[in-house]
Amino acid sequence: xxxxxxxxxxxxxxxxxxxxxxxxxxxxxxxxxxxxxxxxxxxxxxxxxxxxxxxxxxxxxxxxxxxxxxxxxxxxxxxxxxxxxxxxxxxxxxxxxxxxxxxxxxxxxxxxxxxxxxxxxxxxxxxxxxxxxxxxxxxxxxxxxxxxxxxxxxxxxxxxxxxxxxxxxxxxxxxxxxxxxxxxxxxxxxxxxxxxxxxxxxxxxxxxxxxxxxxxxxxxxxxxxxxxxxxxxxxxxxxxxxxxxxxxxxxxxxxxxxxxxxxxxxxxxxxxxxx
Amino acid sequence: xxxxxxxxxxxxxxxxxxxxxxxxxxxxxxxxxxxxxxxxxxxxxxxxxxxxxxxxxxxxxxxxxxxxxxxxxxxxxxxxxxxxxxxxxxxxxxxxxxxxxxxxxxxxxxxxxxxxxxxxxxxxxxxxxxxxxxxxxxxxxxxxxxxxxxxxxxxxxxxxxxxxxxxxxxxxxxxxxxxxxxxxxxxxxxxxxxxxxxxxxxxxxxxxxxxxxxxxxxxxxxxxxxxxxxxxxxxxxxxxxxxxxxxxxxxx
Amino acid sequence: xxxxxxxxxxxxxxxxxxxxxxxxxxxxxxxxxxxxxxxxxxxxxxxxxxxxxxxxxxxxxxxxxxxxxxxxxxxxxxxxxxxxxxxxxxxxxxxxxxxxxxxxxxxxxxxxxxxxxxxxxxxxxxxxxxxxxxxxxxxxxxxxxxxxxxxxxxxxxxxxxxxxxxxxxxxxxxxxxxxxxxxxxxxxxxxxxxxxxxxxxxxxxxxxxxxxxxxxxxxxxxxxxxxxxxxxxxx
Numbered sequence: 085x086x087x088x089x090x091x092x093x094x095x096x097x098x099x100x101x102x103x104x105x106x107x108x109x110x111x112x113x114x115x116x117x118x119x120x121x122x123x124x125x126x127x128x129x130x131x132x133x134x135x136x137x138x139x140x141x142x143x144x145x146x147x148x149x150x151x152x153x154x155x156x157x158x159x160x161x162x163x164x165x166x167x168x169x170x171x172x173x174x175x176x177x178x179x180x181x182x183x184x185x186x187x188x189x190x191x192x193x194x195x196x197x198x199x200x201x202x203x204x205x206x207x208x209x210x211x212x213x214x215x216x217x218x219x220x221x222x223x224x225x226x227x228x229x230x231x232x233x234x235x236x237x238x239x240x241x242x243x244x245x246x247x248x249x250x251x252x253x254x255x256x257x258x259x260x261x262x263x264x265x266x267x268x269x270x271x272x273x274x275x276x277x278x279x280x281x282x283x284x285x286x287x288x289x290x291x292x293x294x295x296x297x298x299x300x301x302x303x304x305x306x307x308x309x310x311x312x313x314x315x316x317x318x319x320x321x322x323x324x325x326x327x328x329x330x331x332x333x334x335x336x337x338x339x340x341x342x343x344x345x346x347x348x349x350x351x352x353x354x355x356x357x358x359x
Numbered sequence: 360x361x362x363x364x365x366x367x368x369x370x371x372x373x374x375x376x377x378x379x380x381x382x383x384x385x386x387x388x389x390x391x392x393x394x395x396x397x398x399x400x401x402x403x404x405x406x407x408x409x410x411x412x413x414x415x416x417x418x419x420x421x422x423x424x425x426x427x428x429x430x431x432x433x434x435x436x437x438x439x440x441x442x443x444x445x446x447x448x449x450x451x452x453x454x455x456x457x458x459x460x461x462x463x464x465x466x467x468x469x470x471x472x473x474x475x476x477x478x479x480x481x482x483x484x485x486x487x488x489x490x491x492x493x494x495x496x497x498x499x500x501x502x503x504x505x506x507x508x509x510x511x512x513x514x515x516x517x518x519x520x521x522x523x524x525x526x527x528x529x530x531x532x533x534x535x536x537x538x539x540x541x542x543x544x545x546x547x548x549x550x551x552x553x554x555x556x557x558x559x560x561x562x563x564x565x566x567x568x569x570x571x572x573x574x575x576x577x578x579x580x581x582x583x584x585x586x587x588x589x590x591x592x593x594x595x596x597x598x599x600x601x602x603x604x605x606x607x608x609x610x611x
Numbered sequence: 612x613x614x615x616x617x618x619x620x621x622x623x624x625x626x627x628x629x630x631x632x633x634x635x636x637x638x639x640x641x642x643x644x645x646x647x648x649x650x651x652x653x654x655x656x657x658x659x660x661x662x663x664x665x666x667x668x669x670x671x672x673x674x675x676x677x678x679x680x681x682x683x684x685x686x687x688x689x690x691x692x693x694x695x696x697x698x699x700x701x702x703x704x705x706x707x708x709x710x711x712x713x714x715x716x717x718x719x720x721x722x723x724x725x726x727x728x729x730x731x732x733x734x735x736x737x738x739x740x741x742x743x744x745x746x747x748x749x750x751x752x753x754x755x756x757x758x759x760x761x762x763x764x765x766x767x768x769x770x771x772x773x774x775x776x777x778x779x780x781x782x783x784x785x786x787x788x789x790x791x792x793x794x795x796x797x798x799x800x801x802x803x804x805x806x807x808x809x810x811x812x813x814x815x816x817x818x819x820x821x822x823x824x825x826x827x828x829x830x831x832x833x834x835x836x837x838x839x840x841x842x843x844x845x846x
Contacts (some may be wrong), residue, residue, distance in 0.1 A: 115709055115790075124809050129793070146709060160698030161708050247687035271811075284710025292808030318698055320706070430746040451749050461744035464762040473758065477748055522748070 102211050113142040114325045117154075117162035119233055120263040122308070123147030124208045125283035131341040135332050137275070141325050143348055149263060151231030157181065157311075160318030163326035165311045168281075169231035171198035175307045189342050189353040190287050190307045194235060194285060195298040196268075197223075197277035210244040211301040220258040224276035228267050229259025233306075238322075241303060246315070281306050283352040310334070333357075362492070362550050377454055379440045379525045380406035380557060382427060387436030389422055389581075396422055398581035400436070401607045408573030409548075409587070415604060418578040420561045421458075424530050427559075428455050440526075451478075454524035458531045460515035462503040465515055467495055470503045474521040485521070491519040492547065516547055526557040533567065541555025545571060565605070569593055575602045618816035619692040624816060626824075633818075637825065640798040643711055644779040648716035648726075648771050654719075654727030655774075656767060660756040662727070663734040674731070676730060678723035685717075688786030692717040696788060709790040714798070717784040722774035734759045737766075765840045772833050799825075 088348045098333055122128065123145055126139040133141045148155065148338075155163045158181050165182060169174060175196070175265040176182045195205065195214055203223040207215040227249070228235035242249055260283060264284045271278040271293040285296070310330050315323040332338045339355035382404040389397035397419050404410050412420050424430040427438055427450040429445045440449045463470050471489055475481035490496040493513040498506065503514060506559050512532055519527060529548065548571065553557045562568055568575060572589040577598065584598040627635045662673065694700050695706040695717070707713045737759055745755050760767065784801035787794035789804060799822045806815035 115792075120808065124805075144792040144795050146788070148790075160702070160703070247667060262752065263808050265810055268810060269807065276757060279659040290812050301745075424745075428747060430743055447749060455744065461741060463741075465760065474748060477750060477754065598834045 088152055101349060111142060112140055112325055114163040114322050115144045115146060115161070116166055116329070117146050117157045118166045119150050119153060120167060120265065121168070121234065121281045121284045122166065122216075124263075124265055125287045126237070126306045126347065127283065127345050127353060130345045131333075131338070133355055134341050135264045135329065135338070138336055138337070139326060139328055139332065143329060146178060147230030149228070149230045150234075150236070157313050160313065160321065163311060163313055163322045164329055165269075166308065168280070168306055169236045170307055170309060172233075172236065173258055173311060177289045177311060179318055181314055183314050185309045185311045186330065187356055187358060189339075189355045189357075190305060190309045191282045191353050193234070193279055193304040193306050194296045195277060196271070196281050196285060196299045197324060198275040198293050199292075199295045200275070203277065206297045208298040209300045209305050210228065211241055211298060211318050214298040215245045216247065218219055218277050219245075219249060219252075219256075224256050224258060224274055225249070226271040226276040226278040227257060227259045228264065228279075229261045230263070232263075234279060234287070235305065236245045237304075241279070244303070286347050286350055286352055303311045307356075368426065379443075380404065381441065382526075383437075383439045383442075384427065387423075388434045389419075389426060389431065389437065390434040390597045392445040396581050397426065397433070400536055400574065402586070404557075404559065404576075406533055408588075409552055409571050410574050410576060411568045411572035412559065412561045412576045412578060413563060413568055413604070414578035416563070420563075420578055420580075421530050423578065424455065424528050424559065426559050428429055428453055428528055430455070432448055445581040446482075451522070452524060453526040454519035455526060455528040455530065456512075456516050456519050456532045458534050460511045462511055463515065464504060465500050466499065467503050467506065468499040468564075470514060471521055472550060474518050478522050480521075483517065491510055492520070492550075494543070509542075509543060511535050512536060512540065512544060513547065516544060520551065524556060526559065527551055529558070529560045530561050531563065533562075533564070541567070562578055565593075577604070614813050614816060616653055617813040620772050620819060621813055621817035622820040622837060626821060626844065633821065635750070635788055635794065636799055636818075637821065638803050639711065639796075639823070640779055640800075642715045642800060643785070644718060644775055646777050647715045647722060648775045650715065650719040651704040651726045651774055652767075652771055656730050656760050657756055658723075659727040659730030660734045660759050662731045663759070664752065664755060674728075677713035677728045677731070681728050683721060683724065683845070684783065685721055685781040686783035686787070688721045689717050692784065693787050708788060709792060709796060710787070710798060713788040714785040714796060717788045718778040718781065721781060721784055722778050725777060726770055726774045729773060730760075730763075730767055732768045733763050733770060737763045738776045765837050768833055772830060775829065779822070779826065 107120040128143075128145050132145070136142055146153070146162065148156065150169045152175055153167050154172055156162055157176070161221065165173070165176070166188065173182070173185050177185050187299060195211065197203070203221040205217050205248065208214045212275070222312045227238060253259055258270070258274070260270050262270070264280055265277055265288065268280060268284070269290055270276070271296050272290055275293060277297070310333060312323065312330055313321045315321040325349050334357040339357055342353050343351065343353040382402070384400060384402040387397055387400040388395060400423065412423065414420050422431065426433050429450045438445050443449055445490050463473055465473070467490065468486060471486045472481055475485060487496060487499075490499055493516065495510060495514055498510070503511065506514065516532065533544050536544065545567065548558060548560065560571060570587070572586050572592070574586065575592040575595070576583055577585045577592070577600065579598070580602040585596065586598060592601070593605065596605060630774065662670070662677070675799060679716040692713065693708070695702045696705065697703055698708070698712050702839070741759065750758070782804050785796070785798055786801050786804065789798070789801065791797050798819060803815045803818045803822070
């Protein structure tokens, strides 16, 4: 009967593909827990094939907020952590979840906002002062609100500026609880200010009316670090392969690859591994 | 059509019904809420004759058939088949043909195979014999539900025969059929009876009762008001209710 | 609104050019969701049939629970499956997290209640018709379950389709347990979410259109199968 044949064939095909997909791959691969900002910028698409060509190791990137990436790594769901929230990274190592933290590269944060600039911060360098003006004018500000690296940086800046914006949450201060891209979409949609890393900003396509309004403060420096998840804590961590990746990204080859990644003519990340 | 008696015989004991009979029913009650639909009914049915159960609508004919078959549970009273309680083993040796044939959404052949497989006696030859007996062999691959009403009921009937029942219960199987289709069903039933299977047949069609019955059980308001050999029943019924029924008067 | 026009052009271009990445993503989407539906049917159909046939104390509560589970948020399912499959979780030793298998498990968990609850309704109707005949034939529970599923197959295909629709369209669960890893666990919905977060709304919408066309083709195919079946009076 038509139905029987179709069904049994479909069932066989499915079972086979399932078996194939479930089978542990014989190839060498590691999982890197990283951030949406680095993944969305396209950096990994550029440099990971170079690493794979050289070593034969495939790198699978899970791109989530820094907070979730660290949490996942604490659960042992990854071999390498590459994020941008130095204090949290150092705590991760101090608590025994990571082996050692290395600086990899940096870029910087910028404050973007609508070109009409209701708070009048265009051209400012001092990030704290810019935030004060935004708060003072009660202009809309979209916060990540997701405990990510960018969010942590933003919170630190508010604190340094002596303002607690969470009291205004829901009024002019809007916490999206989403990734950088989603928050930029929100800011673009409601003509709000927001803090973003420059890499995501350059690769972001739905800017609408948003412009970079404040940049260049030393406080807006955005450092990325890389950590091998501690195999003493999670024995199945592929320490050899993970270390190979870390060694490569800190080497001249890796650092040059990072420096060489350009989008629309602009360099997105600046390697600064100390050797 | 193949003779159903030949199909059923199969070199087995001729009188297969003897061990299940007599059927004895004592003080049987079936109640729905406050309404007593079967009311302290007593009945004894012996091996041999074609027993036709008659009565007006709502007299409890179909209920009685389902209770004796064990697909309904009585409120009180006792039913025994050949002295045995109505257990799974007894029930597996009876078959019931419904007024509306319940056919599986499969081919004609698959409908027979389903029942044969239930009893672990499936074979192609057996199935073909049964289909031939219903005159459906050439339709084996058709969808059962695409058959005509008469064909559907013939299929339901030979499917019931697939379990080689000692007792065949029929609940107005020809109520929705035309005279030709009715005649075909009746012929198969006669053949089945000839093979030694006990027949208990519910009908309210007087002509049909005259053609088939050896004895008549007449029900009125959930009770047996008379049980009479057929030749006497149609000429001189003992009960007034049966007399009224035969005369076409409304019986309340 | 210009995004719409752009999206249609992009979608057409992607499909007509046979973009390799797109084909890979579409293929994985189909593989994951179809396998999940298959697994859910293996569990959900017998469960639905048993619930349709049997009567026991607390059946009403079970049915209410099952119906409530139909509304499980994908993110919650993803989170629960993540906690089980995480290396710190009880099933971590299976090493399934961030694999297509994990996505299949999450989607199967998501849609098994749907398959079970909807098939319960379909089969209960069928059973109303068959019940007396089955009791007369002394059909055992397993045989009855198998027969009802088989005879209801053309209606149950629609049930499976409802499950498939939910599975292939959800993003919350596969994002968490799959990780949206390029060339490994990236499916249509996570790719759409990714392009949206990159602000490339036209590409996201284009991918969405491809997904919709995919769903349309599958639905049409199943509908054609049902119509054929109805013509032969099996349904």
